[in-house]
Amino acid sequence: NDEFTHRSVKTKKVMEHFPLCAKQLMEQLQTNHHLRYQGRQQLSFFLKGIGLSVDEALQFWTESFTSGGKMTVDQFNKEYKYNFRHNYGLEGNRINYKPWDCRTILSKPRPSRGEYHGCPYRDYHPDKLVATLKEMSLTQQQVNSVVESCQQQDYTIACTKVFEAVHKTTTADLQIVHPNQYFERSRQAAA
Numbered sequence: 001n002d003e004f005t006h007r008s009v010k011t012k013k014v015m016e017h018f019p020l021c022a023k024q025l026m027e028q029l030q031t032n033h034h035l036r037y038q039g040r041q042q043l044s045f046f047l048k049g050i051g052l053s054v055d056e057a058l059q060f061w062t063e064s065f066t067s068g069g070k071m072t073v074d075q076f077n078k079e080y081k082y083n084f085r086h087n088y089g090l091e092g093n094r095i096n097y098k099p100w101d102c103r104t105i106l107s108k109p110r111p112s113r114g115e116y117h118g119c120p121y122r123d124y125h126p127d128k129l130v131a132t133l134k135e136m137s138l139t140q141q142q143v144n145s146v147v148e149s150c151q152q153q154d155y156t157i158a159c160t161k162v163f164e165a166v167h168k169t170t171t172a173d174l175q176i177v178h179p180n181q182y183f184e185r186s187r188q189a190a191a
Ligand code: SF4
Pocket: 019, 020, 021, 022, 101, 102, 105, 106, 118, 119, 120, 121, 155, 156, 159, 176, 177, 178, 179, 182
């Protein structure tokens, strides 16, 4: 899939189809030029899932980590390159890892300060979640409904409601269970 390159994956046009978990990881990566281990894994597998090739992925991570001026390409190659090659099954036990579904993401340790993996519907402070949802142009009623699902710990239902609000659709058959499914369905809805 040559549609996705190290440059295109961070454009608005592609990112508008990201679920909130992937969007926040991408934004934090571009701001901090770094992501800690769980975040690197979650975003790396998501990008693999949308069809980013290993070569483009390595270029993407190299640029993201080094463009802030805090790390050289040499350092990146020494400390991080293996990790990303490993995620594509090119190192170590050569397992072709599957992108994480929501259940896997929710089963990992919660993010601590300075970490951005996980599911925002579970992990955001309620005030931050409300502000984020308003930025996404959800109505007060829609915001309330999403918050209610979060309080009931129905995080994937909250995510599904956001999908429906953003895409102005109610798809009875849709239940978000995977960030890559969110991405695919969002692209279909826009087509
Ligand atoms: Fe990501 Fe799944 Fe949470 Fe949605 S419900 S934000 S896709 S982890």
